[in-house]
Amino acid sequence: MANIKFTLNNKVVEVDLDPSMRLIDALRLHFKLTATKEGCGEGSCGACVVLMDGKGINSCLMPLANVNGHSIITLEEFKKTKQFKVLEECFADEGGSQCGFCTPGMIFAAQSLLASNAHPSEEEVREALSGNLCRCTGYQSIVNAILRAAKEGEGLW
Amino acid sequence: MVKYIPASKEDALNFLASHDAYIVAGGTDMMVLKRNAAGLLPKFDKDVLYISNLNELNKIYEDKEYIHIGATATLDEIYNHPLTPKLLKEAVGEVASINIRHFATLPGNIANASPAGDTIVIDYLLDAIVKLESKNGVRLVKAENFVLGVRKVDRRSDELITEIMFPRFSYDGDMWYKVGSRKADSISKVSVAGLYSITDGKISKFALAFGSTAVTVRRSHELEKEIEGLTQKELLDRCEEFVEKYSKIISPIDDQRSNKEYRLMVAKNITRKFIKQVGEGK
Ligand SMILES: Cc1cc2nc3c(=O)[nH]c(=O)nc-3n(C[C@H](O)[C@H](O)[C@H](O)COP(=O)(O)OP(=O)(O)OC[C@H]3O[C@@H](n4cnc5c(N)ncnc54)[C@H](O)[C@@H]3O)c2cc1C
Ligand code: FES
Ligand code: FES
Numbered sequence: 001m002a003n004i005k006f007t008l009n010n011k012v013v014e015v016d017l018d019p020s021m022r023l024i025d026a027l028r029l030h031f032k033l034t035a036t037k038e039g040c041g042e043g044s045c046g047a048c049v050v051l052m053d054g055k056g057i058n059s060c061l062m063p064l065a066n067v068n069g070h071s072i073i074t075l076e077e078f079k080k081t082k083q084f085k086v087l088e089e090c091f092a093d094e095g096g097s098q099c100g101f102c103t104p105g106m107i108f109a110a111q112s113l114l115a116s117n118a119h120p121s122e123e124e125v126r127e128a129l130s131g132n133l134c135r136c137t138g139y140q141s142i143v144n145a146i147l148r149a150a151k152e153g154e155g156l157w
Numbered sequence: 158m159v160k161y162i163p164a165s166k167e168d169a170l171n172f173l174a175s176h177d178a179y180i181v182a183g184g185t186d187m188m189v190l191k192r193n194a195a196g197l198l199p200k201f202d203k204d205v206l207y208i209s210n211l212n213e214l215n216k217i218y219e220d221k222e223y224i225h226i227g228a229t230a231t232l233d234e235i236y237n238h239p240l241t242p243k244l245l246k247e248a249v250g251e252v253a254s255i256n257i258r259h260f261a262t263l264p265g266n267i268a269n270a271s272p273a274g275d276t277i278v279i280d281y282l283l284d285a286i287v288k289l290e291s292k293n294g295v296r297l298v299k300a301e302n303f304v305l306g307v308r309k310v311d312r313r314s315d316e317l318i319t320e321i322m323f324p325r326f327s328y329d330g331d332m333w334y335k336v337g338s339r340k341a342d343s344i345s346k347v348s349v350a351g352l353y354s355i356t357d358g359k360i361s362k363f364a365l366a367f368g369s370t371a372v373t374v375r376r377s378h379e380l381e382k383e384i385e386g387l388t389q390k391e392l393l394d395r396c397e398e399f400v401e402k403y404s405k406i407i408s409p410i411d412d413q414r415s416n417k418e419y420r421l422m423v424a425k426n427i428t429r430k431f432i433k434q435v436g437e438g439k
Contacts, residue, residue, distance in 0.1 A: 024195075061184055
């Protein structure tokens with residue numbers, strides 16, 4: 001069986017897992033990293049989004065074979081960053097998280113956006129969130145939280 | 158079952174020569190198609206070749222005749238690349254979501270051959286060429302001839318798409334229209350792309366391609382020839398005639414979805430709009 005080697009939360013890991021295994025299953029079942037959530041399992045809700053090489057990707061559609069050689073960051077690691085602290089506070093202040101199920105994916109959609117565009121317009125934020133569904137908030141508070149994070153975290157991205 | 162991560166294009170072609178295998182690029186179609194219950198491996202019933210890490214197929218470059226888009230370039234990379242043809246950029250920017258565009262590919266869209274494949278409409282309109290490579294050499298197939306039906310394409314099992322090639326040419330005006338989206342589970346959708354040129358007061362180039370309205374993308378070279386050579390006024394005067402003629406080639410041939418009439422109406426409206434755009438030279 002092929003050896004899969006990649007960087008997980010800034011540490012190199014080498015595993016003998018089936019290359020066809022979904023990244024989300026490897027994260028939750030093998031590595032016991034359960035911050036990443038599974039909603040639809042087919043790419044349309046964004047609950048499972050993590051960062052691959054700094055960009056948001058759906059871990060429910062990502063086979064381990066394609067992760068080989070890349071860098072994955074999950075919320076367990078991202079929580080330690082300054083960027084997360086700012087996002088966390090802004091989500092809390094704006095009411096951007098209610099049940100919280102969509103939040104890990106939303107945080108990474110936000111991080112992925114801000115990393116490439118530190119001063120997004122409201123429309124750009126909405127576009128960046130278009131692959132992430134939320135059943136609770138009605139989105140406006142999430143959009144506000146991200147716009148506010150861009151301001152309060154000035155210089156971080 | 159073998160699940161193979163090739164080290165190079167050559168390695169991948171050798172594998173395909175000796176295995177009847179599925180190819181997975183981004184996996185955004187394949188992982189849905191082969192989906193299993195959470196925690197279980199996807200249901201593949203034969204060998205699988207994973208190509209997304211082949212960096213040698215990641216390039217986007219140009220030569221005198223073509224813009225070449227490598228098979229593992231992601232839709233997001235294509236969207237952001239300065240060489241990407243304008244219409245392709247517009248269509249790519251509306252596929253799925255930004256997260257998915259971070260790993261989905263262009264060959265994946267056309268090889269999946271869904272009637273709703275957005276970039277296939279652009280491949281048809283821009284006369285794109287699918288470059289297929291195998292141990293036996295290279296085969297170039299026009300996109301229009303590559304798609305044979307729903308999920309059916311002209312690819313031998315030992316062949317890998319290594320590039321999509323877009324002929325370089327300029328034109329005066331264009332249009333890209335995507336109605337509805339899959340985002341919030343809405344399936345009803347029509348996509349239309351068009352382009353034209355005017356030379357010495359006459360329409361010298363006219364092309365129109367429709368997605369999602371029939372089993373495959375539709376484009377009519379006959380109608381295009383009929384329109385080319387007309388003056389803009391002649392085209393405007395005959396607008397309804399051509400809308401009707403186009404509606405014949407785009408009518409959904411089976412009622413796979415209940416909104417067949419709706420789609421036809423939308424397609425006709427967009428055709429009319431494009432004819433007016435060409436007629437008024439906008
Ligand atoms: C939630 C969601 C929304 C989507 N929305 C849209 C949308 O709005 N518009 C749209 O057009 N599509 C959409 N798609 C479909 C999909 O994202 C696209 O078709 C994408 O371009 C497929 O690329 P891929 O690399 O992921 O393909 P894969 O899943 O890896 O492959 C798809 C097919 O192409 C074949 N293939 C891939 N690469 C090669 C190659 N180099 N040589 C030979 N065969 C190859 C595979 O064998 C397979 O049959 C959506 C998908 C999801 C999950
Ligand atoms: S669980 Fe991956 S997108 Fe819904
Ligand atoms: S907070 Fe409940 S789904 Fe978004």
